[in-house]
Each structure stands twice: as structure tokens, then as C-alpha cells.
Amino acid sequence: MIIPKENHSIMNIKVNYKKIKLKDFLMTELGLSSRLFKKLIKEKNIFVNNKPLNDIYNLVKDDMITIKFEDEKPVYKAQKMDLDIIYEDLDLIAINKNPYILVHPTKTHIENTLTNAIAYYFKSNNINKKVRLVNRLDMDTSGILIVAKNPYGQAQMAKQFKNNIEKKYIAIVDGIIKEDKGRIDLPIMKEEGGIKQIVDERGKR
Known part of the structure; x- marks a missing residue:
């Protein structure tokens, strides 16, 4: 059960198992990756009942887990533009x-x-x-x-x-498409001195 979060940096989860290891719970319930779990443990940003814990802790029913994500400095220049x-x-x-x-x-x-x-x-x-x-x-x-x-x-x-996600694109083409379905299987590469991708035998499939 995930409790509503206060902000973008805090996640609260209430345990509904009788007994389970902290790491197993977070990977099962949240799909937390092993890499992110290790990082959060190292930074002491996983708390159970407001106490920072290590990865061998055993949870019990009604324990409250809090995960904190550290604030980060922006990488790119902020510019005001319209966003849809x-x-x-x-x-x-x-x-x-x-x-x-x-x-x-x-x-x-x-x-x-x-x-x-x-x-x-x-x-x-x-x-x-x-x-x-x-x-x-x-x-x-x-x-x-x-x-x-x-x-x-x-x-x-x-x-x-x-x-799970399938990408579909709609394209406008010039000419007449003879077949309703087909596969384009040609090697492409970046145009020399440019940014466009072109068909070339030196490219990748």
C-alpha cells in the first residue's frame, strides 16, 4: 500500500506483510532496482518508522517505510518556454x-x-x-x-x-504505397558532416 506522497522527494509505503526482508519488499512491491536500492541504502535514505536502516532489516506488518530522494542541481540552463x-x-x-x-x-x-x-x-x-x-x-x-x-x-x-509500450509513428510520404504492409530492412548511418540518417552499406541494420 502506497501512502500519498508529500512531494517529489519523499515516498511513503505501509507494510502489509507479516514478515519480509526490506530489500525483498521494495523490489517486490515497488519494482525498485537493485542498483537504486544499494544507492539509497548507501546514502542512508531508506527509513523504517523514521529510523535509517540497512538492507538486512526484517519488516513486520504496519511498519512505515520512507524513501527520500536527494535534491539535485540542474544540469541544463533553465529557459522560459511554453510546455503543452x-x-x-x-x-x-x-x-x-x-x-x-x-x-x-x-x-x-x-x-x-x-x-x-x-x-x-x-x-x-x-x-x-x-x-x-x-x-x-x-x-x-x-x-x-x-x-x-x-x-x-x-x-x-x-x-x-x-x-510493455509499443511505439507507432504516422508519416507523410511522397508517391504511392503499393503494399499495405511491409518491412524496411536496410543499413543506416549518420550522414558524413551532417545529422541526418541515410541508407548506406557501411551503416547498421
């Missing part, structure tokens, strides 16, 4: 991305990206976390962009993208 937010909770934001805008800064385009806009949104709403992009879209592509507000949200959404 279609969903938001304490762990993630879903943004409707318009075409013709970069998702994240590059060497040649370090400002005026969606990541800069999200950094400004985080700063304005006291979300003291890095911008964690769960998925990315090309500059010319529109679609839904998922951004996590903490490491747990990022790990859970990444797992769903890998196992």
Missing part, C-alpha cells in the same frame, strides 16, 4: 511535443530546447531534480515525451518502455 503538459503526477510529466524543436541540447544547439523549458518548469515549481528524459523524439517529430521527476519514476517508466 497533458499529464502530471508526483513522479512524471507527459508533454505533447510539437515538431521542429530539439528535445535536448547538442554541441551546436545548446539553448531553446524542450529540456531547457522543462528545467525552467522544474525550477518554477520547486522540483529540485535533474531532467530525466524517459524517451526522446527527433526534432521534426511530434508526439508524447515522458519526463521523470525522480530516479524511481525514471526506472519504472524505462522498464515499461522496454517491456
Whole structure:
């Protein structure tokens, strides 16, 4: 049972097992990764009944677990831009991305990206976390962009993208498509001196 959280940095969970190891409970109930669990234990950011504990602790029914995610310094410059937010909770934001805008800064385009806009949104709403992009879209592509507000949200959404989420794209093409279905299986690579992907025998499938 997950109790409503006070902010983006605190997670409270009430134990409903008679007896279970702390690590087993968090990995079973929350799907917490072993890597994140070790990090939180090392930082002493897992508490049971307000006391920081190690990974060998045995939980009992009605114990209250609190997980704290440390505040983080922003990585990218915050810039005020309009964001079309279609969903938001304490762990993630879903943004409707318009075409013709970069998702994240590059060497040649370090400002005026969606990541800069999200950094400004985080700063304005006291979300003291890095911008964690769960998925990315090309500059010319529109679609839904998922951004996590903490490491747990990022790990859970990444797992769903890998196992449960199917991506579909709608494209406008020139000419007549003869077949209703088909497969394009050609090697592609980045164009020399450019950013476009092209078909080339030196590329990857």
C-alpha cells in the first residue's frame, strides 16, 4: 500500500506483510532496482518508522517505510518556454511535443530546447531534480515525451518502455504505397558532416 506522497522527494509505503526482508519488499512491491536500492541504502535514505536502516532489516506488518530522494542541481540552463503538459503526477510529466524543436541540447544547439523549458518548469515549481528524459523524439517529430521527476519514476517508466509500450509513428510520404504492409530492412548511418540518417552499406541494420 502506497501512502500519498508529500512531494517529489519523499515516498511513503505501509507494510502489509507479516514478515519480509526490506530489500525483498521494495523490489517486490515497488519494482525498485537493485542498483537504486544499494544507492539509497548507501546514502542512508531508506527509513523504517523514521529510523535509517540497512538492507538486512526484517519488516513486520504496519511498519512505515520512507524513501527520500536527494535534491539535485540542474544540469541544463533553465529557459522560459511554453510546455503543452497533458499529464502530471508526483513522479512524471507527459508533454505533447510539437515538431521542429530539439528535445535536448547538442554541441551546436545548446539553448531553446524542450529540456531547457522543462528545467525552467522544474525550477518554477520547486522540483529540485535533474531532467530525466524517459524517451526522446527527433526534432521534426511530434508526439508524447515522458519526463521523470525522480530516479524511481525514471526506472519504472524505462522498464515499461522496454517491456510493455509499443511505439507507432504516422508519416507523410511522397508517391504511392503499393503494399499495405511491409518491412524496411536496410543499413543506416549518420550522414558524413551532417545529422541526418541515410541508407548506406557501411551503416547498421
